Amino acid sequence: MEAYFDNKNNVLNARIRISRDDSVVYSISTTFGLRGRKITVLRDDNPTIGGPAIVGIFHWKEGAFEIHGQKKMIKDMRRIEGGFLKKTHHWKWSSKRKEYQLKYEDGLWKATLDNNMLIAARFSVPARPHLFTKPEPSLLHLTKTALEKDEVFVIMAFIYSEVKRQDKTNSSSVNGGIGW
DSSP states (O other): OEEEESSTTOTTSEEEEETTTOOEEEEEEEEEETTEEEEEEEEESSOOTTOOSEEEEEETTTTEEEETTEEEEHHHHEEEEEOSSOEEEEEOSOTTSOOEEEEEETTEEEEEETTTTEEEEEEEOOOOOOTTSOOOOOEEEEOHHHHHHOHHHHHHHHHHHHHHHHHTSTTOSTTTTOOO
């Protein structure tokens, strides 16, 4: 699946659209309080009959994901390996699922499987827009491997990782526009 976020670099309030026909597959909305983000909701814009429209929720204050009604703490799903500059985030929803290695390099997140032998997904986040150029949208590419059982989980892991990466920069657009 090739898709893009229609709200530039703001991955917390956007729609994910299929590149082929511009149809919306997911909507992402975030509520903010006085002390930052409260929750972010990932909504399926084309749910199956009788299926839930809300497929994922980030509980920012608790540090938890909720996918299809099942809630787990991020610390139980993620582990980090590597040093100061070369970090790899390992994400696994449950013991029955595959473990994804997420790594960020040069504006691109990659989710790999089997010790980096198979690319399951990519999430490209363009650098801050320049004055005279149109900003590029964030792009998402999920392979069949990731789509089979872990589509929502991989999307949420990418969004969470990118938000935390942007939080570390001074010019973050995901903090409700708070920057310099």
